[in-house]
Amino acid sequence: MQSAYxxxxxxxxxxxxxxxxxxxxxxxxxxxxxxxxxxxYARASCQxxxxxxxxxxxxxxxxxxxxxxxxxxxxxxxxxxxEEETPTSQEGALLEPDNLYHSFSNSPVHAIRRxxxxxxxxxxxxxxxxxQTRIVTSPHDPEARKTQKSIHPPAHVDFECPxxxxxxxxxxxxxxxDYEHHAELCDMLRQANEDDHDLCSGRYFSEFHYPxxxxxxxxxxxxxxxxxxxxREYNAINDDRSMRQVTRLLTxxxxxxxxIHELSPYNIRAGGRLTTEGLKSLxxxxxxxxxxxxxxxxxxxxxxxxxxxxxxxxxxxxxESSLPREVWIQLExxxxxxxxxxxxxxxxxxxxxxxxxxxxxxxxxNPFGGIVEDRISNYTKITTFVEYYHTMHKANYFQPFDPYFxxxxxxxxxxxxxxxxxxxxETLPQLLETKVPIIATGYTEWDLQRDKKWVExxxxxxxxxxxxxxxxxxxxxxxxxxxxxxxxxxxxxWGVWAFRGKRYDTTMKDGVIFV
Numbered sequence: 001m002q003s004a005y006x007x008x009x010x011x012x013x014x015x016x017x018x019x020x021x022x023x024x025x026x027x028x029x030x031x032x033x034x035x036x037x038x039x040x041y042a043r044a045s046c047q048x049x050x051x052x053x054x055x056x057x058x059x060x061x062x063x064x065x066x067x068x069x070x071x072x073x074x075x076x077x078x079x080x081x082x083e084e085e086t087p088t089s090q091e092g093a094l095l096e097p098d099n100l101y102h103s104f105s106n107s108p109v110h111a112i113r114r115x116x117x118x119x120x121x122x123x124x125x126x127x128x129x130x131x132q133t134r135i136v137t138s139p140h141d142p143e144a145r146k147t148q149k150s151i152h153p154p155a156h157v158d159f160e161c162p163x164x165x166x167x168x169x170x171x172x173x174x175x176x177x178d179y180e181h182h183a184e185l186c187d188m189l190r191q192a193n194e195d196d197h198d199l200c201s202g203r204y205f206s207e208f209h210y211p212x213x214x215x216x217x218x219x220x221x222x223x224x225x226x227x228x229x230x231x232r233e234y235n236a237i238n239d240d241r242s243m244r245q246v247t248r249l250l251t252x253x254x255x256x257x258x259x260i261h262e263l264s265p266y267n268i269r270a271g272g273r274l275t276t277e278g279l280k281s282l283x284x285x286x287x288x289x290x291x292x293x294x295x296x297x298x299x300x301x302x303x304x305x306x307x308x309x310x311x312x313x314x315x316x317x318x319x320e321s322s323l324p325r326e327v328w329i330q331l332e333x334x335x336x337x338x339x340x341x342x343x344x345x346x347x348x349x350x351x352x353x354x355x356x357x358x359x360x361x362x363x364x365x366n367p368f369g370g371i372v373e374d375r376i377s378n379y380t381k382i383t384t385f386v387e388y389y390h391t392m393h394k395a396n397y398f399q400p401f402d403p404y405f406x407x408x409x410x411x412x413x414x415x416x417x418x419x420x421x422x423x424x425x426e427t428l429p430q431l432l433e434t435k436v437p438i439i440a441t442g443y444t445e446w447d448l449q450r451d452k453k454w455v456e457x458x459x460x461x462x463x464x465x466x467x468x469x470x471x472x473x474x475x476x477x478x479x480x481x482x483x484x485x486x487x488x489x490x491x492x493x494w495g496v497w498a499f500r501g502k503r504y505d506t507t508m509k510d511g512v513i514f515v
Contacts, residue, residue: 095201097241100194103165109200116160116167119483123157125170126487127178130154137418138446142487145181157486164189166486188489192479198241206235207246210326216336222258223265224473232333244478251493252320253331254474256312256409259439259498261334262286265473278466281437281500284403285310289335309339309381313398313408315389315427317344320411322353325376332380344384345392359386368392390427401434410440411493414447416454425458432459432501437466439498443490445471452497462502469497 095108102108104116124133126142133154136144155170164186169175175182211233214220221227225247229237237243258264260282266274274282288310296304314320321344332340350357350371362369368391373382385392392398408431414420415428431438442448448469455463476492 095197095203097198097203100197100201101165101190102193102197103160103162104167104193105160107197109197111200112196115483119167119486120156120158122484123167123486125155125157125174126181126485127152127169127174129174130170135418138450140444140446142485161186161189165193166481168486182487185487185489188479189481189486192481192489195241195244195478196481198245205242205245207237207242208249209235210330211333213333220263220334222254222261222263222473225477228254228474232330240477244476247474247477248492249323249327250330251472251474251476252323252411253328255411255441255472255493255496256407256439257331257334258472258474259467259496260285260289260407260437262290266467273468273470275465275468277464277500277503278437278498281403281466285405285407285437288404289338291337306339308405309341310335311341311343311398311406313343313345313389313406315345315408315410316413316423317346317349317384317411318351320344321346321349321384322351325373325382328382329377329380332377339379340381342380342382343398344382345387345389347386347388349384350386357384367395368397388423388427390430393427393430401436403436406434406436408434408436408438410438412443412447413440413451415440415451417447417450421454428455428458432462435501435503437498437500439467439496441472441493442469442495443492444494447490448495448497455499463499464502465497465499467496467498469495472496 102112104112104119107113107116124130126145128145128147129150129152130146131150131152131154132143132146134143138144157167157170159169159172159175160167161169161175161182166189168182168189169178214232219231221231225243229246234246237246259266264274264282266272268274268276268279288307291307294304296302328342331342350359357371360366360369360371368385368387371384373384376382413424415424440451442451452469472493472495475494478491479489480492482488482490
């Protein structure tokens, strides 16, 4: 390569890789040619850096979803002696696909080593010889194996399983003694370990490159993940790990779309899980989401009145509110010519995002300090409130509600969980008063059924089930770890169900109203 006709960055790169000395040719290159080369290189470099930055930001968001329990946890984290804030690896170095398995304590990724230290400081050994550390709320809780006959005091985990690489027991003896029970989860724990390292590998995440809008005549199949990704023309996903990574983010918008879309996989046929009342409620919402062609155009004579935006209230928002906006825009592409307004509400809706969006002051025109993102696209608007919903409901901030334009979504609300039930006791009656659909998800089947049972007992006779509880067609295919209990693994949005406040039909006969 002649140095006179190559940009300096390319020349230095070639020399570093080959180890050769620079060959300087004395002469005068064409200035116009050299300037054109520099401009071309600058444009290509800028485009490449922009795309790589977007991919890294998306990967970091997926990483934060998985580490949510760790980053938002209380208490001080004690780091190992000599641990320093060093970079994950040298610039340009990658973890190869066949080198993703590392024990958490010996991981080349500093964030994962910190996570291992957190587990060892907060998680307890699940061996049945130890005494219980908390009240058991589920038969699937590892603490349920511990009885009153347990003689050993609780002990933090310290021994890392050589097969899955996670700290799971206090000692090697307890791990060997309880290996039959641990073997039931070991493969899934190893898979979660490798997926975490994959997010930090530095590779190019082609699965996070989302497609743009399609023409309305192309029908998207919502039967399952494979058919959706194929009919929406995503980049080909050829391995299971990439599939798990992409579904971890898309599960949030696709769970909503799979219920409210007119091509929903849930129906009133046998086994379709949709009830008669559910068909009535969702038909009203779908009438707005799929408007008929009105003959509107760009000309003055073709102007038509546009209906209001469909409001989707996401209550108790946590990590889903920090998803890249490209993920939520995928919801817009499924509903042509319909405007969407996503409203995230919850005290944790802006957790760890102060540097990105500083909270605005509360003023008479913005009494709850809402953060408005109205330039995402022509059809999507996102507003975030760091507030409890019941407070805003009492102030009549969102009234009136309309079954044709409104919908509530609760991602992993923990309605019946003892630690969070008090947060929903005041909110649930207010939600039922609106008479609009309420979609809720759960981490596990037990979590789902517990929430449903609590709602039916709390509001006995005032609830209509719209969608029977069951497995979500668009659940996350990736396993998530609980840093307080590594043996407690779950899948994001594993199950879904829907309900609403009971509606009464009235008839009049001979001047008397019958309910």
